[in-house]
Amino acid sequence: MLNIVSNIYEKLAVIRRKLYYKGILKQKKFPVPVISIGNLSVGGTGKTPLTIFTAKKLQEKGYRVCVLSRGYRRKSRGTVVVSDGNSIFVPWEEAGDEPYLMAKNNIPVVVSHSRYEAGIKALNSFPVDVFLLDDGFQHFQLYRDLDILVVDATKPFWEDKPLPAGRLREPAEFYRYADVIVVNRLNRAKNPEKVLEFLKNSEKQLFISEEKIENITDLKKNKNINFLKGKEVGAFSGLGNNGQFFQTVKDLSHKIGFTVSQFISFPDHYSYKKLNLPKKQLWLTTEKDIIKISQKQIEKDNIFALKYSLNLPEDFVQYLENIINAERLKKD
Missing domain, CATH: 3.40.50 (Rossmann fold)
Known part of the structure; x- marks a missing residue:
C-alpha cells in the first residue's frame, strides 16, 4: 500500500x-x-x-545577506522580520527554531509562507x-x-x-x-x-x-569540548534525525573520554515546555534545542549544547x- x-x-x-x-x-x-x-x-x-x-x-x-525561510511550526502568521542582523525582534516561537538559530548568528532572517513576500519585506526593511x-x-x-x-x-x-x-x-x-x-x-x-x-x-x-565541534555552550558562556572529559553525560534532542546527533555524542565520548549514560529522543521541533530530565551530572543537546529551553532550566539541569558547525x-x-x-x- x-x-x-x-x-x-x-x-x-x-x-x-x-x-x-x-x-x-x-x-x-x-x-x-x-x-x-x-x-x-x-x-x-x-x-x-x-x-x-x-x-x-x-x-x-x-x-549583505538575508535568509528567507518558511519558519516551520512557528506560532506567528504572515510575514515576520526575525532579525536585521543586529537585533532579534521576536522570540523563537514566532520565528521557528531554525530561523531563530540563524538569527542568533547575526544573520538577517525573514519568515513567511511565501518566500517572495518575505523577500519583498526584507528589501523594504534593510539593504540586501x-x-x-x-x-x-x-x-x-x-x-x-x-x-x-x-x-x-x-x-x-x-x-x-x-x-x-x-x-x-x-x-x-x-x-x-x-x-x-x-x-x-x-x-x-x-x-x-x-x-x-x-x-x-x-x-x-x-x-x-567537514564537521567542527570545538566547544559547548549554555547560552551564557562557552567551554572547550575537553570540559566533558571524565564526566557522566546524558544526551537528548528533538531533531528530524536524532540518531545522527546521538552518534556524534558517542563518537565524541570515545575521542574526549566521557561516559554517555542515557539518550532521550524527542519529536522534531519539540517545544520543551515540559522537560523532566533524570538527574545527571551533565546533559548535552543541540543549539537548535537549547534555544527553546529556559535559562532557569538550563542552569538547574546543567544543560549544554554542542557548538556544531560545518567548514x-x-x-x-x-x-x-x-x-x-x-x-x-x-x-x-
Whole structure:
C-alpha cells in the first residue's frame, strides 16, 4: 500500500516541477541574486549549518545577506522580520527554531509562507545584496540563480524512496536539477568511495564539508569540548534525525573520554515546555534545542549544547562569489 501511495506522490511531484520549468506556472524574481539551499529528503541532512556557514562567509566578504525561510511550526502568521542582523525582534516561537538559530548568528532572517513576500519585506526593511533561500529545493514559486543540494552521505538519496514509503520529497533522479552538491558526513558513511563515485558521475559542482565541534555552550558562556572529559553525560534532542546527533555524542565520548549514560529522543521541533530530565551530572543537546529551553532550566539541569558547525573549502565561497557577481551584472 505504501508503495502505491509513493508512486502517486512521485508522479504529483514530477508534474508540479514540470509545470514551473515549462513556464505554465510562473516564477517570481528579485532584483538581487537568490541562492537556494535544500535537499531531496525530509529532515536532518545539515541544511541549517550549511546556511549559517554560507551566510557568515558571504558576510565576511562584504555581502549583505538575508535568509528567507518558511519558519516551520512557528506560532506567528504572515510575514515576520526575525532579525536585521543586529537585533532579534521576536522570540523563537514566532520565528521557528531554525530561523531563530540563524538569527542568533547575526544573520538577517525573514519568515513567511511565501518566500517572495518575505523577500519583498526584507528589501523594504534593510539593504540586501543576496538572498539565501532556506530549504528551497522544492519552493518553485521563487526563481533561484543557484540551487545547492545538500546530501547526507550516511543516507544516500539514490537508495531511498519517495514519501511515505521512504523519506524523499521528490524522485531521486531530480538531483539533476541542482547546480551544486554539498556532501555532509562523508567521514561517517559506510561506503564513502561509492558515495563519491555516484556524485562525481553526476557531473555537478561538488564540495565536501567537514564537521567542527570545538566547544559547548549554555547560552551564557562557552567551554572547550575537553570540559566533558571524565564526566557522566546524558544526551537528548528533538531533531528530524536524532540518531545522527546521538552518534556524534558517542563518537565524541570515545575521542574526549566521557561516559554517555542515557539518550532521550524527542519529536522534531519539540517545544520543551515540559522537560523532566533524570538527574545527571551533565546533559548535552543541540543549539537548535537549547534555544527553546529556559535559562532557569538550563542552569538547574546543567544543560549544554554542542557548538556544531560545518567548514567548506575556500573554493566553495569563491564559486558562490562568482555566481553572485555574474548575476548582479545581468540584473544591472
